[in-house]
Amino acid sequence: MSEHWSEIEEVGGSPWHFRFMLWVVCHLPLFLVEFCTAVICFFFWLGAAPVRARSKVYLNHLRKMGVRVGVFGTYKHILSFALSMMEKLLGWKGAIKLNHIEKQNDDLPLLVEQINKGEGAFLLCSHLGNMEMLRSLTGYGEYHTAKNFRVYPVVDLSGSKKFNALLRELNPELMENMIDANSIDVDSAIWMKEKIVEGNLVVIAGDRTSANTRDRVIETEFLGEKANFPEGAFSLAGILNAPVYFVFGIRKHDFNIRSPYEMHVVRAKTSLECSRKERPERLKMLLREYSEILEHLCKAHPYQWYNFYNFWEGFEK
């Protein structure tokens, strides 16, 4: 298992599979969709030993931290992921609303206030739960923010080409707002900077190392063992010179697509306004803040973390 996640091939063969998936999602009642997903996942689970093994590495780390994970943990993990795909398709189609949100007693009002003032922010999200839920913030207009703004996600699109092609078809407009993480250059960095100054949000996941620059990592303890996190995602916060928030959207009920969402928003305490010499240390502090929250939420919702590769590669005893 010495593979980087980007070398693992996308599961799901022909475009036909995805078409079928889309048809099912669009035409059957949701409880049937959930039922079918559970059955299909069971057979996938039986056949996909490598996926099971990778899922197990993660779940074992949780076990060691005292989280109860049953014998069917890997099945639940895969099922939860499959449901999140359905959820994503429905979201892009506009078929489910993402605004059943349960606010926590955290920094969300601070972020909303910032947006209302016309100031943007840089958000670090994760592969925990539903990242898309962030988009619901833009639909917030009616309910939560006084100002219109957009969310620009920085995404590595290389890992799931077929699925993304389908998403593009469903909603080309949404795809346009995406920034390809593999082609960040001076132009796109300046563009992001401008977008933030105009009062928008730029979002990137902080828990998956880059496919292009694998050596640019920062390590920190995660679920009891050292792991690599992407340096680029955290450095970008410094380069864009914007306020940093950690944002997590999680289904309250792990195995229910219609579940309300828990929305967690935490403003980063670490400031990156410092000399370059101090910066590595500050980035580490920022990462530490992030990984602690992520760890806490992974323990609460173990099956919603969708990184199916060995996150602790190279560090395991």
Added chain:
Amino acid sequence: MSDLNTRIKEVIIESLELEDITPADIVDSAPIFGKNAAGEGLGLDSIDALELGIAIKENFGVTFSTVKEETKKHFASVNALADYISANSKG
């Protein structure tokens, strides 16, 4: 031309907070990123490049094409950067 070179070096030093380095210490033809066989060069990396690129854009008003290989060429040395800036800046 040499004026431009000096200004570029100042921007490099300022934006990357290079300590103990003056414009005179930077060799015009030496690589900005990494080092050449003679051991010359600043040894900067890709994240530095991004920051430097932003500083160049803010100071000289030139932008860089999204083709990565081409951008790399412009950042090959202070000389290459000066050529690119003088060819692309308006006025």
